[in-house]
Amino acid sequence: MAIIRDRDLVADWNDMPASVLRKCIAEHQQSIPRLNELERYYLGKHPILNRTMDSDTGLPNHRLVANHAKYITDIVVGYMVGDPVKYSGGNIEPVLEVYDKIDIVSHDTELAKDLSMYGVGLELYYMSSDESPYPKATVIDPRQLFLVVDDTIEYRPIFGVHYYPRKDGDGNIVKWSVNVYTENMVLYYEVKNISSEAYELIDVREHFFGGVPVVEFWNNEEQQGDFEQQLSLIDAYNTLQSDRVNDKAQFVDAILKIVGASLGDTEDEYSKTIQMLKKYKVLELPPNADADAGWLTKALNEADTEVLRNAIKSDIHEFSMVPDLTDENFASNVSGVAMRYKLFGLDTLSKTKDRYFIQGLRERLKLFANVLRVKGKAVNVDDVEITMTHELPADDVEKANVVVQLKDLVSDETLLSQISFVKDPAEELKRVAKQRKEAAKQQQQAFGMPMDGGSEGSVTDDEAAE
Template identity: 45%
Template sequence: MAIKINREMAGDLNNPSSELLNHCINQHQSDFWRLEKLSDYYDGKQDILKRTKDSAAAPNNKVVVNHAKYVTDMNVGFMVGNPVAYTSSDDIQSILDAYTKVDIVSHDTELEKDLSVFGIGYELIYMNQEPQTGKVFADIKCIDPRGIFLVTDDTIDTNPLFAVHYQPVYNLQGAVDYYLVKYYNDNRVLTYRAASIGFGDYQLIKALPHYFKAVPVIEYRNNEERQGDFEQAISLIDAYNLLQSDRLNDKEAFVDAILVILGFDLRDGDGERLAKERLLINTNAPGESSVSYLTKTMDENSVAILRDSLLEDIHKVTYVPNMNDKNFSGNVSGEAMKYKLFGLLQLMSVKSRYMIKGLRQRLILFANYLEIGNNNVDIDGIKIKLKPNLPINTTDIVNQIVQAHQAGILPLKVLLSWLPDIDNVDEVLEQLQEEKEEAIEMNQKAMGVQSGDSHSNLDDPPDNEDDNQDNNNNQSDNQTNQKGDQENGQNKNNKKQN
């Protein structure tokens, strides 16, 4: 987790002292074994495997039911099974292209896994080079939280000061030869070599600038307490493993139970005959005789109740439902599934807030890098959306959109936002408008072909020459009519005078 120190006590951040590095590394090492245990539980290396018994002859089964992996894998798929969506009214294609180049979808999956297991995740943004072309680009990698940490000041803003990534370098015999320590501040990367971690001196190997204008290490939190998704259920996981292991131990002890024989005389060869023929003959005088096994009574019903209770508590504490439960049948609708996953949706609402905060810091670093090539991107208006990976009944949603649109109670832009796979509604509306215009144009062309050449140019402007000729003819006719009217009037006047 982030380590807080006083800015004045840190000294020169461009030339950190060995005392500063040792202090911060020791602080980080104090949480190492907790992170190691969480990693082991996800990998299936759980405490039941360390169980021992005083008697070597006693059954000692070690059953691991890996609920830790189940909880993490469910959360990862639920959170980032659908890629994170970035939308903006401005042009952000350059950042999206940079994300595509580094396969940001796979990176987010790995990051969310670290968050779910450790409760904390780190990513490093650095300058990389293409081996074929030699072109430099901004790359990104997840770093194991057991080998990296971020240092901030002790103000309420917790401004990042620097980050340290350390890792052992092994020789051919498998022993640690030395440690490689990389120090990142807001303008450079310093690489040190050290014989040990937490004490001693650090030998500077090289110093290189970077161009991200901030510490290129981002810390993500799973929640306020920085706890993993299954961390609070570890005792329940241990109890479940112990119960299942003891059930097998009891079964094995039942099979290997001691045989008690009363009232029989066993002679040489009777043991082999019993094992082969499964038969004993009482050769003694008539009297009481019996054969039985020495076992303890097993109450499977009580064990099953305890098992189901532990299983229910595990899913209750982690908010991850039991998908094998009968309530999750195949004919459950998407809306009904949301109510069954209500707890997981609430957990995601908390996790997504902390993750989006880190994703915005990632946008800033990539924008700072792109600015070097005069590729300025306005990231203030970018909206980040995490969509839960849920089964969705798209048919119902489309029917609701059609009904609401026909009723005219909501704008089409709002209705289209109901569809889960649409990130940019404006782009969809533009595509709809283009399709309508193309359909109208095709209809007009089809009508023109059917009606003949005389109507094939309905959309063309009228021919000016034909219009002028028609106007001239109309004017000539009007003048002729006026002349005829005048002559008729003159004749009438002459008749009256005569």
């Protein structure tokens, strides 16, 4: 989460007081426990794993984790950036060349995962160490990087801070590295205790991004993760499933009830009788009407438990807007329209995420363009159109029927663009024209017809007139 400060608080942000830096770091650290919790849920380290039972009771303590948190994030990320982000318009070829070089597609997937987990994602931009340096981007854990913005309505960036511990061979923290990124400089500090103000300035370097080379991406207006509001439901589901297995275990490990008979008068006699029972599976009771034996068991109402399980699971998917793709409603024979209706919630969620994601992508474009201009490459990103395509199951049969019906009413290029496996409609039309020409030539050859308007031995119109 960005930290807000008055831009006029410091006369020169390239000469930052240690007290300002320490207080910003301290404020950022207050958000770390929440981020740690969200990461634990994604990794499957849920609170149910810490549940304990009284060891004296001997009751089973199964602890099951149904990791809906990971499922929600993985589905959302795949749906959102499964198809690479597309850029068009403007003179952005130099930027796109750099994007290809740094594999920006994989980078966007990593960023989208942070957005879904934490509600925010942070990028840091820097220059490569090659002989001919070029801009690069990296996703930094939001627990180690934060952005400071001013208190205006535009929330313009003032500086970014990347801080992380330096450890010795035994894993002990010996000092902290604190890198501060302003609009035109990078300030490198070291400090032994991150809570102190004893910052030592190690180095100062100029950068050429023309702005703070840190961009904060938002997942939504509240900056919440995609499964954050479902944590209590996830806990309830884990508890229900764990107790369900515990009940089964108790049912198997039932107590034998004996009425009107004794297994022995001493502990040794009890032990010997129980061993005989286990070995021969036979229990002899006295011949009286009151003698009886049976198991003390807990009545299990599986029907009610299953209803409750399905209700909690349904709520998790409903409120996260991520459907359960294993549900029978997602059968392979469902039409494209029906499938889109079932994915309407996820599509609505993704459109909101897209808007915030594109805002960050535009900031990235501007910073990359600034660096490339310094390197003498003309780049214009003002009118660039950014398109995000969601990964929906394609119903090509249905699309093909639509294409046939709209033939001669809509251009062929537009019609081809509706087919999922056609990547470049204009190039595909050229291939079709070439294929038709080749087919026409083969047909003419088969019927002995001239292929090029005339051939050897044929009579031209002028010759026939003579």
